[in-house]
Amino acid sequence: MKQRTLKKSIHFEGIGLHTGQKVSVRINPAAENSGILFSRMDLDPALKVKASFENVRSDAMRQTALAVGSGLVRTIEHLMAAFHGLGVDNAWVEIDGEEVPGMDGSSQEFSRLLLEAGFEEQEAERKYLEVKSPVYVDHGDQSIVIVPAQSFQVSYTLSYQDENLEDQYMTITVLPEIFERELAPARTFCLKKEAEQLLAMGFGKGANPLNTLIFENNRPIGNELRYANEACRHKIVDILGDLFLCGKFIRGHVIAQRSGHSLNLELVRKLVMTKETSLDLSSKKTLTIDEIQKIIPHRYPFLFVDKIENFEPGLRATGWKQVTMNDYFFQGHFPGHPVMPGVLIVEAMAQVGGVIMLGEPENRGKIAYFMSVDQVKWRNPVRPGDSLRMEVEVLKKRSKFGQCSGKAYVGDQLVCEADVKFAVVDA
Numbered sequence: 001m002k003q004r005t006l007k008k009s010i011h012f013e014g015i016g017l018h019t020g021q022k023v024s025v026r027i028n029p030a031a032e033n034s035g036i037l038f039s040r041m042d043l044d045p046a047l048k049v050k051a052s053f054e055n056v057r058s059d060a061m062r063q064t065a066l067a068v069g070s071g072l073v074r075t076i077e078h079l080m081a082a083f084h085g086l087g088v089d090n091a092w093v094e095i096d097g098e099e100v101p102g103m104d105g106s107s108q109e110f111s112r113l114l115l116e117a118g119f120e121e122q123e124a125e126r127k128y129l130e131v132k133s134p135v136y137v138d139h140g141d142q143s144i145v146i147v148p149a150q151s152f153q154v155s156y157t158l159s160y161q162d163e164n165l166e167d168q169y170m171t172i173t174v175l176p177e178i179f180e181r182e183l184a185p186a187r188t189f190c191l192k193k194e195a196e197q198l199l200a201m202g203f204g205k206g207a208n209p210l211n212t213l214i215f216e217n218n219r220p221i222g223n224e225l226r227y228a229n230e231a232c233r234h235k236i237v238d239i240l241g242d243l244f245l246c247g248k249f250i251r252g253h254v255i256a257q258r259s260g261h262s263l264n265l266e267l268v269r270k271l272v273m274t275k276e277t278s279l280d281l282s283s284k285k286t287l288t289i290d291e292i293q294k295i296i297p298h299r300y301p302f303l304f305v306d307k308i309e310n311f312e313p314g315l316r317a318t319g320w321k322q323v324t325m326n327d328y329f330f331q332g333h334f335p336g337h338p339v340m341p342g343v344l345i346v347e348a349m350a351q352v353g354g355v356i357m358l359g360e361p362e363n364r365g366k367i368a369y370f371m372s373v374d375q376v377k378w379r380n381p382v383r384p385g386d387s388l389r390m391e392v393e394v395l396k397k398r399s400k401f402g403q404c405s406g407k408a409y410v411g412d413q414l415v416c417e418a419d420v421k422f423a424v425v426d427a
Helices: 077-086 108-117 176-183 192-200 230-246 261-273 342-358
Strands: 002-006 010-015 022-029 036-040 065-068 071-073 091-095 119-125 128-130 135-138 143-147 152-158 168-173 189-191 213-216 249-257 307-312 316-322 366-378 387-398 401-410 413-426
Touching: 002 022, 010 108, 022 108, 036 065, 036 071, 077 108, 077 176, 077 230, 108 176, 135 261, 143 261, 152 230, 168 176, 168 230, 176 230, 189 192, 189 230, 192 213, 213 230, 230 249, 230 261, 249 261, 307 342, 316 342, 342 366, 342 387, 342 401, 342 413
Parallel strands: 036 091, 128 249, 152 249, 189 213
Antiparallel strands: 002 119, 010 022, 022 091, 065 071, 135 143, 143 249, 152 168, 307 316, 316 387, 366 413, 387 401, 401 413
């Protein structure tokens, strides 16, 4: 499928839901491979910033904000959902204020304007992120996971655990015509007590019962529902907007429970950290340096594993490091008598252990922290020219904890052994 942009520019005005400020927006066609770009016309009209998770800034407001030069563009998620849902690859958004207008609290008006402008097919092929193995974000009673699928699907469970808003569920395959009909009209919402809290904090200055469903006793105050499960549908709209910050259309099935913007964005970061999720590293027995860096975050000058062999995620692996005089630590350890520091041999074995643990699908994008090192013994020195072979296997593992046993060799000679414990944490 080819990339698409708008046939012509569109213009609209409105009030920001949180700031209450009136803003003017123009959306223009953009060149292929541009992605979605934002400019603050009141600050630096020439600066175009890509709508990417890397440029997102978090604050106390319940929305997604993009850093654009010295300012922000807040509440971009409903507009981003319209781009995503209708299949717009490239567009340039010019805005003269801090927040995208809330309109009626949904993506419906954005979708109508985009459809009226029409779409133009471009020469470049559309970019897809194909999910080949599950990626998880689990915060106990809140979670979001994406698993392999042929198309883009979302399943959402809304459970506020509050008598004023009953539990809701929806699963849907996202296509442009389905987005326009079933998702775009779903409006943002909150509980009455949440609205009072937000106002007390100085937020929600542009919100009212016409653009925000304020729930009490399972009904919106001063408004009527468009769907029985409108709140759940709007959560799916938020997911579409936030996930499009990965810069690609997704082929995968998102399954979420009580997730919000922070969890959605954490999932995006983990998806991108795994680089090409179409590469199923868990099925490979040998990993190159590039593939190792897709699993653990270490980089030069603190990456001490060049290759992995006999890779069995969650169980064992053999790591290799070619020790050369060019390694930085030989400058001071020791001049005229170069010896690899023993603690770095232990670190290298720990990195192999990290590859084993973080190579499991549920741990992709996480980080392994040292907890303790036991039973350490250094048997022989390691010098420039040696090929360091590290045999590491998992002794114990739980969801957030691992213990590995490692032995390092030069040829058949044992040079170091140690047991390492570490915690697996979110990046």
